[in-house]
Amino acid sequence: MYSYLVDTADRLIESTRELLWERGYVGMSPKVIMARADVGQGSMYHHFRGKADLARTAIDRTAAQMRADVSALLDGPGTATERITAYLRRDRDALMGCPIGRLTQDPGVVADPDLRGPVDEMFRWLRENLARVVGEGRDRGEFDETLDPDRTAAMIAAVVQGGYVLAKAANDPEAFDQAVEGAVALLAAQAG
Amino acid sequence: MYSYLVDTADRLIESTRELLWERGYVGMSPKVIMARADVGQGSMYHHFRGKADLARTAIDRTAAQMRADVSALLDGPGTATERITAYLRRDRDALMGCPIGRLTQDPGVVADPDLRGPVDEMFRWLRENLARVVGEGRDRGEFDETLDPDRTAAMIAAVVQGGYVLAKAANDPEAFDQAVEGAVALLAAQAG
């Protein structure tokens, strides 16, 4: 796997990113990371200090990618309502869950400030950007004046993260869609 | 710990319940379960077949307790709006997260039908009951006729589960409250 990636460190990082998503920090081992990257033990400990170092690098890369993806939607064309709806309805594999959000349930991540830090920053950034768009919509008269941007932003982010939980529990992506559409409908009703 | 519990099996179950909540299935080991319960290895393998058996028993007990707690709120007094708000604002240690919801992020639970089953049933039950109350509120004129009970129920359950994710990411219970209050405000606006 990852044979298309020439760089050894790069293959290790991609392997770690996938495993963090699939199994979390406590659920993955250096051995499995190396096997998936097709990299020997000596190479791994040459490029990284260990499991935590690899995880930190992988989390940073995933967070950066997510910021770019979300920015494209929230700063794209359309009204505030349209951009928020685009974020909510964004194409997702609901059964995979959120590669950053799942880390909040991981005792190994929560216990290590170096690992929790990027997760914290990511959600802080997300909520700020959602709140900004909600505020824009409110100022343009799309939403009621009384709508609180911060709370609404937190609700939107929570519905997405919770939607993954429902989908995984039911082993059915439809549960995610139901939650998202429930939120879209309430926001639309509020706008009208 | 658990010295007040006379029964050995009971102490093992309580220990497992706590560890599943704190560390998840892949993050806990029989050794730690036994140490916390102050029970020897021989006793543990006498009462249970192993880690999975213990976890199954612990999850069932936690799910039963949660059903009772939620029923008390949803089937209690008050309008539909009041009961749903009571569920959303229910006293919680947001930084602890949901003892059932966190299991959906656990590869060891998701991979084992015996362990995922009770989690699936719990959320199915929760969504059905929330949908029933939303439906009652709609029929009584508390909510707009166009409000979809199933989607709204999924949204409510998702906001709670996602609220835990935000709180853990920020290491601050306030994030949970923000998400919940965002949902309460949207539901209230819908009612008006």
Next chain:
DNA sequence: GTCTATAATCTGATAGAC
């Protein structure tokens, strides 16, 4: 940079004595 060897500890059990 990559390889193999080594190691202390943990994991999740089984076996059999008491």
Next chain:
DNA sequence: GTCTATCAGATTATAGAC
């Protein structure tokens, strides 16, 4: 019912040769 002994394999590295 509870105890200790034992076990094969995983975990998370370090050491030193190549």
